[in-house]
Amino acid sequence: MTSVREWIDSGRHAVSERWHNGPRWMRWAVIAAVIVFFYALPNREFYQWLGPIPTTGSNFGQVLFTISIYVLLAVGLNIVVGFAGLLDLGYFGFFAVGAYTVAVFTSPSSDLKTLWPWLLALPLAIVLTMISGVMLGTPTLRLRGDYLAIVTLGFAEMIRVAATSSAFLKGQRGFNQIPHPPGSYSDGKPIFGVLDPRPYYWLVLTLIILVVIGVRNLNRSRVGRAWISIREDEDAAQLMGVPTFKFKLWAFASGAAIGGLAGALFAGKQNFVSSQNLELLNSIIILAAVILGGSGNIVGAIVGGGLVAYLIERFRGIEFFGIELYEYRFMLFGVVLVVMMIFRPQGLIPNRRRAAEFKDRRKEVIVGG
Amino acid sequence: MDFNALFSDFGGYTITGLTVGAIYALVALGYTLVYGVLRLINFAHSEVFIAGAFAAIWGWSALGLDRDSVVSGFGSIMLYLLVGALIAAVASAGTATVVEQVAYRPLRKRNAPPLAFLITAIGASIAIAEAFGIYTRRLPVGAPTVVKNDVLFTIFGAEVTAVQLLILGSALGMMVALDLFINRSRIGRGIRAVAQDQNTAALMGINKDRIILVVFIIGGVMAGVAGMLYDVRIGALTYSVGFLLGLKAFTAAVLGGIGNLRGALVGGLLLGLVENYASALFGANWKDLVAFVVLVVLLMFRPTGLLGESLGRARA
Numbered sequence: 303m304t305s306v307r308e309w310i311d312s313g314r315h316a317v318s319e320r321w322h323n324g325p326r327w328m329r330w331a332v333i334a335a336v337i338v339f340f341y342a343l344p345n346r347e348f349y350q351w352l353g354p355i356p357t358t359g360s361n362f363g364q365v366l367f368t369i370s371i372y373v374l375l376a377v378g379l380n381i382v383v384g385f386a387g388l389l390d391l392g393y394f395g396f397f398a399v400g401a402y403t404v405a406v407f408t409s410p411s412s413d414l415k416t417l418w419p420w421l422l423a424l425p426l427a428i429v430l431t432m433i434s435g436v437m438l439g440t441p442t443l444r445l446r447g448d449y450l451a452i453v454t455l456g457f458a459e460m461i462r463v464a465a466t467s468s469a470f471l472k473g474q475r476g477f478n479q480i481p482h483p484p485g486s487y488s489d490g491k492p493i494f495g496v497l498d499p500r501p502y503y504w505l506v507l508t509l510i511i512l513v514v515i516g517v518r519n520l521n522r523s524r525v526g527r528a529w530i531s532i533r534e535d536e537d538a539a540q541l542m543g544v545p546t547f548k549f550k551l552w553a554f555a556s557g558a559a560i561g562g563l564a565g566a567l568f569a570g571k572q573n574f575v576s577s578q579n580l581e582l583l584n585s586i587i588i589l590a591a592v593i594l595g596g597s598g599n600i601v602g603a604i605v606g607g608g609l610v611a612y613l614i615e616r617f618r619g620i621e622f623f624g625i626e627l628y629e630y631r632f633m634l635f636g637v638v639l640v641v642m643m644i645f646r647p648q649g650l651i652p653n654r655r656r657a658a659e660f661k662d663r664r665k666e667v668i669v670g671g
Numbered sequence: 672m673d674f675n676a677l678f679s680d681f682g683g684y685t686i687t688g689l690t691v692g693a694i695y696a697l698v699a700l701g702y703t704l705v706y707g708v709l710r711l712i713n714f715a716h717s718e719v720f721i722a723g724a725f726a727a728i729w730g731w732s733a734l735g736l737d738r739d740s741v742v743s744g745f746g747s748i749m750l751y752l753l754v755g756a757l758i759a760a761v762a763s764a765g766t767a768t769v770v771e772q773v774a775y776r777p778l779r780k781r782n783a784p785p786l787a788f789l790i791t792a793i794g795a796s797i798a799i800a801e802a803f804g805i806y807t808r809r810l811p812v813g814a815p816t817v818v819k820n821d822v823l824f825t826i827f828g829a830e831v832t833a834v835q836l837l838i839l840g841s842a843l844g845m846m847v848a849l850d851l852f853i854n855r856s857r858i859g860r861g862i863r864a865v866a867q868d869q870n871t872a873a874l875m876g877i878n879k880d881r882i883i884l885v886v887f888i889i890g891g892v893m894a895g896v897a898g899m900l901y902d903v904r905i906g907a908l909t910y911s912v913g914f915l916l917g918l919k920a921f922t923a924a925v926l927g928g929i930g931n932l933r934g935a936l937v938g939g940l941l942l943g944l945v946e947n948y949a950s951a952l953f954g955a956n957w958k959d960l961v962a963f964v965v966l967v968v969l970l971m972f973r974p975t976g977l978l979g980e981s982l983g984r985a986r987a
Binding site: 463 | 710711712773774777778781782783784785786787788789790791793794795796797798799801805914915918921922925957959960962963966967970971974
């Protein structure tokens with residue numbers, strides 16, 4: 303057992319050494335190849351060569367769209383949980399705020415009757431989610447982290463209650479005819495139609511790349527260093543002159559904005575939003591994705607988000623010893639969270655510094671333990 | 672705002688609010704005890720409650736009571752209640768023990784950061800709730816009518832039913848017993864010592880792990896009895912009710928001052944009242960929102976709660 307583990311560890315170490323010490327052009331080439339692969343993925347001509355990887359039961363392009371939304375959410379949540387070390391258990395609430403903002407301002411079934419185009423509602427959705435993040439964060443981020451966890455959990459539930467109960471938000475009937483993103487081919491057919499999910503996937507993929515570039519730069523800036531110092535030791539950071547509250551709020555708001563973006567994209571694709579979309583446990587799935595992939599590491603979050611969303615779709619319709627696996631998905635993710643925290647709290651693809659933090663704490667003396 | 676609805680039956684809303692609040696308070700005790708000792712929000716506590724609530728129903732059905740049964744006669748009612756409470760308490764305490772041993776103890780040994788504990792707790796909570804959900808096919812399970820909901824007497828124009836009296840009486844009784852146990856007994860002194868300072872307590876010869884286990888078990892017993900009382904009051908149980916009830920019980924614990932036993936009682940009763948009055952004013956749909964609003968407002972203005980945080984002593 304140990305030897306296998308060592309063997310895997312040494313293998314990963316070698317890959318990581320090679321990655322970090324290799325020439326710059328090699329890294330760019332690998333990244334470019336990966337990006338091209340994912341752009342090509344939803345085309346049947348391409349994925350038919352991939353054997354059992356594409357999902358059989360449902361449209362693979364549609365599945366890829368769902369996965370890409372999860373990846374975007376994981377990247378956003380990674381800022382809050384991974385970088386700043388704040389536990390947000392209601393991240394899906396921001397997704398809901400984004401989706402509902404688009405719905406309220408664009409749908410003909412909304413009471414506002416503004417009938418905005420999707421592109422106009424998108425920035426508003428992002429701004430409103432940021433504001434809701436600030437409103438939620440201001441009272442709670444000054445307190446201990448565990449209060450934040452429970453308040454965010456409550457927040458997501460309350461969004462659901464509000465969406466179900468309030469007449470303005472239409473409950474289960476929801477909003478229909480939400481417009482698609484703009485754009486048309488040269489022959490006049492719209493790019494973002496009803497039948498073909500691929501353009502939506504490509505749109506989200508492009509946005510993921512942009513968001514990742516932005517987040518990566520943010521993380522390497524003064525802001526990112528402040529986040530890491532807060533995560534490692536908030537009191538020490540405060541003493542060193544880091545305005546911890548401000549930067550925590552900043553992390554919370556940026557994470558929320560990305561969640562809102564994902565919600566707006568979802569609404570534009572689905573063109574229907576109702577309270578049935580708001581399953582509370584989705585927040586937990588996204589959290590499990592970030593933890594599984596390796597919180598604090600953007601690549602880890604992407605891999606985690608992709609893997610978790612892909613597995614859920616793969617479970618669909620598969621029977622395992624007469625058990626419908628899909629039914630067990632939430633339970634499995636609960637167990638994954640527990641097991642990961644015990645055996646590999648740093649995740650599959652850990653952030654180096656974060657892994658060192660966990661190791662470091664283990665050495666501290668525990669009395670009577 | 673429908674003030675007429677509220678004031679036409681103010682006494683009735685008060686009694687109902689206190690009854691609901693008593694259940695919140697019993698569950699809140701579990702949060703408060705574990706928090707007081709470990710500084711950990713035990714998210715899985717809502718599933719400890721659910722385990723007890725299911726166990727009571729299944730225990731009764733093993734004794735031959737199905738969802739349509741009605742128990743009569745004072746002696747047999749009391750007997751069934753006691754047996755139900757016992758089964759529920761054992762199941763809940765058992766669940767709490769398993770969560771402590773399997774999920775939290777390995778993390779304590781590794782001195783994991785608080786975030787890791789929270790994530791583990793939420794994972795355990797989801798896993799247990801889903802296990803019950805899958806087992807019951809996500810359908811509500813009906814409970815037998817152990818106590819008939821007869822009006823016993825009227826006070827200030829409010830009718831008090833047997834169920835309400837039972838819930839209020841047993842909740843208060845258990846609170847008093849727990850308060851005495853923590854403040855008077857030898858183990859209670861150990862709990863207070865560990866709550867004050869784990870390491871020093873361990874150096875003074877207190878078995879820290881055993882005390883922590885006892886704390887989880889006590890919380891489990893309280894939650895189990897609360898689960899049984901919930902069955903009696905509502906008459907049916909769905910696997911997913913634990914989440915919202917747990918959130919409210921936690922709010923109650925924070926309201927009274929988390930880590931403070933008497934605070935849990937005050938917070939629970941108060942939250943039950945506020946919630947019931949609000950549902951009269953704004954409509955029952957919005958009832959669940961009240962707990963959340965109370966929690967956020969409270970955290971803004973008085974994060975230490977009404978009675979302050981203390982299990983071992985007054986903490987700065």
